[in-house]
Amino acid sequence: MATTEDRFTETDDLTNQMSVENLATQEMVLNVGPQHPATHGVFRLLATIDGEILTDAEPVIGYMHRGYEKLVEARDYRQITNLVSRMDWLSGINNELPLALAIEQLMGLEVPPRAQYLRVILCEMNRILNHLMFFASFGAELGAITPTFYAFREREDIQRVMEDTTGGRMHFGFFRPGGLKEDVPRGFYASALAGVRQVIDRLPDYENLLVGNEIFKGRTIDVGVLDKQTAFNYGVSGPIARGSGIDMDVRKDEPYLVYDHFDWEVSTAPNGDCFDRFWVLVHEVVESAKIVEQAIEGIPSGPILGKVPRVVQIPEGEAYIRTENPLGELGFYLISDGDKKPYRMKIRTPSYNNVSCLPAVLRGTLVSDMIAILGSFFFVLGDIDR
Amino acid sequence: MPVTERVSAEDALERVRSALGDNVTELHVNHGHVDLVCDPAKLVDVVRTLRDADGLRFEFFTFLSAVDRTEFGGGDGEKAGGLEVLIHLYSPQYVAHVTLHVPVALEGSTCPSITDLFLGALWHERETHEMFGIDFEGHPKLVNLYLPEDFAGNPLRRSFKLPSRNIKEWPGAKDPEEAAAGGR
Amino acid sequence: MGYEVNLPFLEFTFTAWQILIVKLLVILTVVPVGALAGGYALHKELGHLQHRLGPMYAGGFHGWAQTLADGIKFIYKEDIIPASADKRVFTWAPAAIFVPVLMLFLVIPIDRSLIVEDLDVGIFYLLAIGSVGVIGTLMAGWASANKYALIGAVRGAAQLIAYELPIVLTAAAVAMLAGTLSIVGIVEAQDWPFLLWPPGLGFALFLVFLIGAIAEMNLPPFDMPVAESEIITGAFTEYSGMRFIFAFFFAEMGHIVAFSGIATTLFLGGYRPIVPWGPLEHIPGIIWFMGKLFFMFFLIIWIRFTFPRLREDQLQKLAWKYLIPVSLVLVLATGAWVLYAPESIWP
Numbered sequence A: 001m002a003t004t005e006d007r008f009t010e011t012d013d014l015t016n017q018m019s020v021e022n023l024a025t026q027e028m029v030l031n032v033g034p035q036h037p038a039t040h041g042v043f044r045l046l047a048t049i050d051g052e053i054l055t056d057a058e059p060v061i062g063y064m065h066r067g068y069e070k071l072v073e074a075r076d077y078r079q080i081t082n083l084v085s086r087m088d089w090l091s092g093i094n095n096e097l098p099l100a101l102a103i104e105q106l107m108g109l110e111v112p113p114r115a116q117y118l119r120v121i122l123c124e125m126n127r128i129l130n131h132l133m134f135f136a137s138f139g140a141e142l143g144a145i146t147p148t149f150y151a152f153r154e155r156e157d158i159q160r161v162m163e164d165t166t167g168g169r170m171h172f173g174f175f176r177p178g179g180l181k182e183d184v185p186r187g188f189y190a191s192a193l194a195g196v197r198q199v200i201d202r203l204p205d206y207e208n209l210l211v212g213n214e215i216f217k218g219r220t221i222d223v224g225v226l227d228k229q230t231a232f233n234y235g236v237s238g239p240i241a242r243g244s245g246i247d248m249d250v251r252k253d254e255p256y257l258v259y260d261h262f263d264w265e266v267s268t269a270p271n272g273d274c275f276d277r278f279w280v281l282v283h284e285v286v287e288s289a290k291i292v293e294q295a296i297e298g299i300p301s302g303p304i305l306g307k308v309p310r311v312v313q314i315p316e317g318e319a320y321i322r323t324e325n326p327l328g329e330l331g332f333y334l335i336s337d338g339d340k341k342p343y344r345m346k347i348r349t350p351s352y353n354n355v356s357c358l359p360a361v362l363r364g365t366l367v368s369d370m371i372a373i374l375g376s377f378f379f380v381l382g383d384i385d386r
Numbered sequence B: 001m002p003v004t005e006r007v008s009a010e011d012a013l014e015r016v017r018s019a020l021g022d023n024v025t026e027l028h029v030n031h032g033h034v035d036l037v038c039d040p041a042k043l044v045d046v047v048r049t050l051r052d053a054d055g056l057r058f059e060f061f062t063f064l065s066a067v068d069r070t071e072f073g074g075g076d077g078e079k080a081g082g083l084e085v086l087i088h089l090y091s092p093q094y095v096a097h098v099t100l101h102v103p104v105a106l107e108g109s110t111c112p113s114i115t116d117l118f119l120g121a122l123w124h125e126r127e128t129h130e131m132f133g134i135d136f137e138g139h140p141k142l143v144n145l146y147l148p149e150d151f152a153g154n155p156l157r158r159s160f161k162l163p164s165r166n167i168k169e170w171p172g173a174k175d176p177e178e179a180a181a182g183g184r
Numbered sequence C: 001m002g003y004e005v006n007l008p009f010l011e012f013t014f015t016a017w018q019i020l021i022v023k024l025l026v027i028l029t030v031v032p033v034g035a036l037a038g039g040y041a042l043h044k045e046l047g048h049l050q051h052r053l054g055p056m057y058a059g060g061f062h063g064w065a066q067t068l069a070d071g072i073k074f075i076y077k078e079d080i081i082p083a084s085a086d087k088r089v090f091t092w093a094p095a096a097i098f099v100p101v102l103m104l105f106l107v108i109p110i111d112r113s114l115i116v117e118d119l120d121v122g123i124f125y126l127l128a129i130g131s132v133g134v135i136g137t138l139m140a141g142w143a144s145a146n147k148y149a150l151i152g153a154v155r156g157a158a159q160l161i162a163y164e165l166p167i168v169l170t171a172a173a174v175a176m177l178a179g180t181l182s183i184v185g186i187v188e189a190q191d192w193p194f195l196l197w198p199p200g201l202g203f204a205l206f207l208v209f210l211i212g213a214i215a216e217m218n219l220p221p222f223d224m225p226v227a228e229s230e231i232i233t234g235a236f237t238e239y240s241g242m243r244f245i246f247a248f249f250f251a252e253m254g255h256i257v258a259f260s261g262i263a264t265t266l267f268l269g270g271y272r273p274i275v276p277w278g279p280l281e282h283i284p285g286i287i288w289f290m291g292k293l294f295f296m297f298f299l300i301i302w303i304r305f306t307f308p309r310l311r312e313d314q315l316q317k318l319a320w321k322y323l324i325p326v327s328l329v330l331v332l333a334t335g336a337w338v339l340y341a342p343e344s345i346w347p
Helices: A004-018 A068-074 A077-084 A092-107 A113-141 A146-166 A188-210 A214-220 A228-234 A238-243 A274-298 A350-356 A358-362 A367-376 A381-385 B009-023 B040-052 B121-132 B163-167 B176-180 C016-049 C066-076 C087-107 C122-130 C133-143 C147-178 C183-189 C201-216 C241-267 C285-304 C312-340
Strands: A028-032 A044-050 A053-060 A317-325 A328-336 A344-348 B024-030 B033-038 B060-068 B083-091 B096-104 B110-112 B135-137 C002-007 C010-015
Touching: A028 C147, A044 A358, A044 A367, A053 A358, A053 A367, A068 A077, A068 A344, A077 A092, A092 A113, A092 A317, A092 A328, A113 A146, A113 A188, A113 A274, A113 A367, A146 A188, A188 A274, A214 A274, A214 A367, A228 A350, A228 A358, A228 B060, A238 A274, A238 A328, A238 A350, A274 A367, A317 B024, A328 A350, A328 B060, A328 B083, A344 B060, A350 A381, A350 B121, A358 A367, B009 B024, B009 B033, B009 B040, B009 B096, B033 B040, B040 B083, B040 B096, B040 B110, B060 B121, B096 B110, B121 B135, C010 C016, C016 C066, C016 C087, C016 C241, C016 C285, C066 C241, C087 C122, C087 C133, C087 C241, C122 C147, C122 C183, C122 C241, C133 C147, C133 C241, C147 C183, C147 C201, C147 C241, C147 C312, C183 C241, C201 C241, C201 C285, C201 C312, C241 C285
Parallel strands: B033 B096, B110 B135
Antiparallel strands: A028 A044, A044 A053, A317 A328, A328 A344, B024 B033, B060 B083, B083 B096, C002 C010
């Protein structure tokens, strides 16, 4: 597939014959967003275009900035749980996890094994939900809207299990410092297993519908290449980094909860183009499903909440806790001065770092490629603006 | 980058100590991560060494932020400190973390930019600039990221009070004791 | 010229003008109704392709009135004209898009005698009128004073130029095979098996025509001029209310129905039965025509909602590097067939 450079060289002869340089051309600033179908939210991109080629792209964010880092300083720890789940609204329970872990680490709380297993199960199911959502939206952005509905059908089964368990569909509020809010309902294992098995069964078909399609390949292979070094430099993590050949996953590198008990693989792809990012995303769904199956098989019985003091008051200290959010590394740098409220909490969200490298990737691409690239950067606006 | 060696926090501390020498004023292990305090003037050199030195390779930029410690430890001000820039780096190769604490002045705060070393700091420095009023010298375009251009004040400074909480305390109960005592 | 009606209760002669007016009225009724029905069929087919039911409530029976309700909703919507738009051009652009679509239906034979006007140069007329609509798109795009609209309009024009050629060439090949430019003549010249004769050639011509037609209608995978996730709705970004449905929805639906009809006439034997077998000959031609038209419609919608969108440069590459050379070769092959194939193997 031709890259931008190839296109230039291909047209060079023609350009010279017609002496296009004698024609007056003008660069145009195209304002993509804040309301645009491809930005999934209020994200704005100031694109300078020459014809259909982007010469520069400047993301403008902040339309949804809610100032969480300030708000948490005025709230106690249990209120923060509900606040942080609204950052990346597609993976609420994964946002609650690092907060619970940070509190537990600073207070020295023990989490019973059953609660740890259930946390893994819920987090991985939430990861499947998140990834299927991006599977759906990426297809829709490239003009294939049918896979969207297939992905949503699979999502619904898992969503129902999550809803039965936690009572919420997006913002679950289920993790407590020291464990979980309550135990899972009767029939949870069977319905969760059925949900993830159905995803594993049907995913190959959906994958073939998109990944096996020549047009899809033409639109994504060698488009929006993010090389390894740039990814490191910008702190890009998650499926996007793994699509650039970076074998980095917090669940494997520094296993938290009980992730080291399970047999699963980190999916990586070498090229760093849109296709590889998408491929990694799809394959992570399968790996997550594997983890859920193993966790349900090996779940111990016991309490779901450890010994937790009545008042959550963290002794003086600070720690950085990071977990693997569906979109990348989510970390909380929690500084406590011994109060019931955090003194300062820096929230390091994955989408923020991932999207900050967009200008480097977008420069020199076509307007159509821009959409494919935006779609393959799997970002959630609430996660950028928090 | 595959993990080549898992280094314990203590080993990482030794490696950092030997690589940086007296460029840092304080060095210890905190919750499994290497914590160091370094002077703003030496920041760029320190970060470059951390990134490039063999055996360290802190190549992954996690975040850059700041903390205003003027109200730390409650009202008496015994433990209170000043403003400091926080930088967290991660070494994917050796699975080690380092947190840099860079004390800066409270008024007219400046800090050298590390955008030449880590492009990811571009947005983080802009955010820290608007939230804490710290000027990062050498940043190519230090304008507000989230806030409108005409926003007055630096929201994450302790002196910037949340207006609604200033007028009225949080109405609900903050912990079970208060709830039992009649709070909502 | 007159047309005599001789029925026991009705005995008078229409003048040419009266006939023309009746025919125009028929077209003006049939096309919007056809577009509404097409829209309903699209909703339903799309729904079932995607494990949904599609509209189920409006009108009671399986949501039959859904597109009607949508149309009424659009009528009630405010007609917004952007302040910086070129108002005259902006208001007239939907007409410039929609009227050519209406005019396509003039020469499509629904049955042997059910045709508004059997022109001698019918196929030539079809191809000429089929590409006039792009002027409306360009008008809309330019007059909207919107960058997305401009990009969409320019893309639309570029696409039309690229894909008009394969359509014209394949249609020319069909005319060569039939030995006439008249549409009815072409239908009459076709015989069973329509697509497979001449061997392979007919099917290849059909494929090239289908690809070109989908591209000319701006449907996925060739819908870059209206790509909703890139440039909103291209040239129609600024339109709302009635203007939007005339410029976009009715024109698109009408186009799909018209091109399904054209493909049916040129390649599938129009109103003639699929197999020349006694009992089938007694089924009215209009049913054969509608059945084949619906098959084409189904095929086009199926393609439309299955494939992702191509990129602008890939689209141009596909046209200029593959489709046009292939259709040129096909025209040559057809010519050779007409000249040299022995008389005995002609159907």
